[in-house]
Amino acid sequence: MDLLNAIVVLLNFVVIPAASYGAQLALGALGVTLIYGILRFSNFAHGDTMAFGTAIVILVTWAMQAAGIGLGPLPTALLALPFGIAATAALVLATDRVVYRFYRRQKAAPVILVIVSMGVMFVMNGVTRFMIGVDEIRFEDGARFLINATEFRKMTGLKEGLAFKTSQALTIVTAVIVVAALFWFLNRTRTGKSMRAYSDNEDLALLSGINPERVVAVTWIIAAGLAVIAGTLYGLDKAFKPFNYFQLLLPVFASAIVGGLGNPLGAIAGGFLIAFSEVGLTYAWKKVATYVLPESLAPDGLLQILSTDYKFAVSFALLVVVLLFKPTGLFKGKAV
């Protein structure tokens, strides 16, 4: 039995990847949940909003690299992030102006808005592919590893190596900062409180003199910011490919719904729950088991519950289970 090596393997293949994936999902789910809380519909275009914003970030990154601007060990994409957020915020505000506002004025039912957002999704989808193509793009630069597996082995003398990528560390740190800033904004500022009031009781918010169009605009800007940050972090960690971002919609929505739609805390919890379930169920536990169990009990199989091809099924299954037993999500959200 070799507990130390088991822990290192666990950290390396499950905890660290799932934590950074969870942070990315949480940021995406926060955007979905904010839109749902304020505008009262599920925004299917969120995945493609992430893709659009990340595409802009990549284009600006390339321009900066060409001009010799960089951040040293950190990825240049961080410098490009504000440009991506600005462009995406402009895009969603323009979309709101020409598309969503019309339906809002009609007091359209949420289900109509959902379908409208699918239309928006297809348009954004096309725009992004036009801009940057459909291929996989890697745009991470700077130092790739914070802790390198070989060095770790040399340093500790353990058999197993531990790799901690810069992008993973960056994801977790950024997520913490962004979430703290968002909660501070929602709970401490006049505008943030007016957003919560509007989400709580629209009529009373209007009676209190809260301007709905302003609340909606601020919500779109924040959602765009969250989407671009989530998309860029995901792209740095894995790679950018428009289709993958479209596919991210499922785990992102699952996170938001499992946590309780409209509840920001729930979105974060949901993101990590989905990420850890996905990674945990598709990981081959053989190596960990070999270290932990006595030799006589050593497993023959891979101890992998699901093939990685089924990782999206995990989100789906979790979603269905939660909806069956707790329709408002784990945290008190709005019923779907």
Place this chain on the structure above:
Amino acid sequence: MSSTQNPWQEDRGNKDRSITRPGGSEIIDPETGHEAHPAPGTPFLLAENMTGGYGAADILHGCTLKVEKGQIAVIVGPNGAGKSTAMKAVFGMLKLRQGRVVLDGKDITHLSPQDRVAHGMGFVPQVNNVFPSMSVEENLEMGAFLRRDDFRETMEQVYDLFPVLKEKRRQPAGELSGGQRQQVAVGRALMTRPKLLMLDEPTAGVSPIVMDELFDRIIEVARTGISILMVEQNARQALEIADMGYVLVQGANRYTGTGQELLADPEVRRTFLGG
């Protein structure tokens, strides 16, 4: 699905978007002039000959309500008489086909509810009158949303009026008891420092003791010079504290008089006060 006139909307409920009804925000009515001084003898609030409803059919038929400065006016009547509708009409949430609303000598018939708040009206709706997930203190802050000055003093006054709210100020309003929630709702409306406070059944669903307590508080508010227009189910108790009473039936004034007059009127007693 109901047969609705709005094809865009099936299940969203009746969100009163009329609250920000566009086009209704001229400040001064050209006909009634721009001078804001009430003519002598004009009540503080005059809602005259109001006729209108939510759709094709009228709910209100020439309903008239008056409130004098610092006095309490109470509307009573059977369920579905249009009491809440009359309140909404006074507050501008309903498009009137006829009639006018004059506040402090100013014709506000064409103002949106938000603008009426800025002109000194405070409204506590019958239902959904707090922000349930926000703390008591945040509810009060939202009441003062339109104010740009320091509103801490007003908040202290509200806490003086309802001491229990100060105790619970960090608690979400949705977790309070019915009576406490009504206090939050009234407190929220007081935060704009209204000149006219409109309450739609403030004592709905509270125990008799709490009801007496709430009525005492309302009298206290009126003593500070705020006029009060109130709908009440507890007709007898409400008329006892009322300077003016209106019995509304099918959207029209049936009986009007001071609270004592209505209480003494055998006809009113027999039909509306249960003997």
